[in-house]
């Protein structure tokens with residue numbers, strides 16, 4: 472209701488009946504009759520005025536009173552709501568604090584367990600290596616085969632522990648990135664060199680397609696970039712079939728360098744592609760052919776690439792292979 476309507480209503484409610492009363496009463500007094508008629512006229516004027524007041528009250532004031540009550544009720548409900556919100560906010564803050572503490576406990580638990588595991592695992596690796604090399608005496612072929620299996624299993628356990636530590640460090644934001652202008656070429660060469668025994672054992676050819684002599688420097692952390700390339704290339708070999716080919720290529724733009732890693736392996740089923748970067752996710756076809764794997768590698772890779780200001784994505788068809796792409800910003804362009 473606007474101000475004018477309100478003023479008009481006050482006028483009607485208060486002044487009009489009063490004016491009417493005074494008009495009638497005044498008329499009676501101006502022309503006095505010294506008899507009962509005088510009194511009757513006066514009372515009639517009074518009654519008329521009261522009746523009009525009552526009617527006006529009923530019509531104009533009552534709805535306002537009801538509205539006012541409703542308004543008061545709404546206001547009180549709102550106040551209760553606000554109090555409840557404050558209480559909920561407090562509860563949420565407390566719950567958040569508890570979750571943060573629990574997360575810290577979980578994080579330090581993983582960290583302690585992983586570090587504790589790493590030492591004996593490294594010890595086992597060292598010992599097995601010694602025995603396998605024949606430093607502790609000659610081994611029969613069968614002994615060698617079994618010990619080598621133990622060596623490989625131990626290596627996988629070390630990789631798993633490292634992945635767990637890596638994922639935890641990423642989640643808790645503990646990684647300190649040392650960004651600097653970096654050439655990807657020596658990093659890729661080193662990773663390819665390390666990968667050759669695995670690729671050789673699987674009969675997979677890994678090729679650096681059209682390797683350029685020079686490439687723009689990217690803004691990156693060398694160690695983390697090595698982890699990214701190692702993870703993607705290892706996956707490409709791991710999920711390739713014997714006789715398969717893995718291709719790596721670089722493309723330099725003005726602002727970013729794109730790395731492509733393409734394989735012709737088992738691929739990723741269409742309906743599971745959306746989950747591929749989630750923690751612990753492993754596609755059903757991968758679990759069948761490669762029973763080992765933590766499902767943490769791509770989660771770590773994506774996080775590292777994005778921390779560099781880059782993007783990562785892939786294209787795949789089940790049974791035909793996967794092509795992973797990731798970009799990194801060119802150092803000068805940053």
Ligand code: ADP
Pocket residue numbers: 702706707708710734736737738739747752753754755757758763764765766767768769770792793
């Ligand atoms: P892991 O290889 O240890 O299982 P990753 O996080 O590296 O974990 O990969 C997650 C999943 O993504 C794999 O289990 C697999 O299903 C799928 N994947 C990754 N790379 C490839 C690839 N090159 N070819 C087919 N599937 C892949």
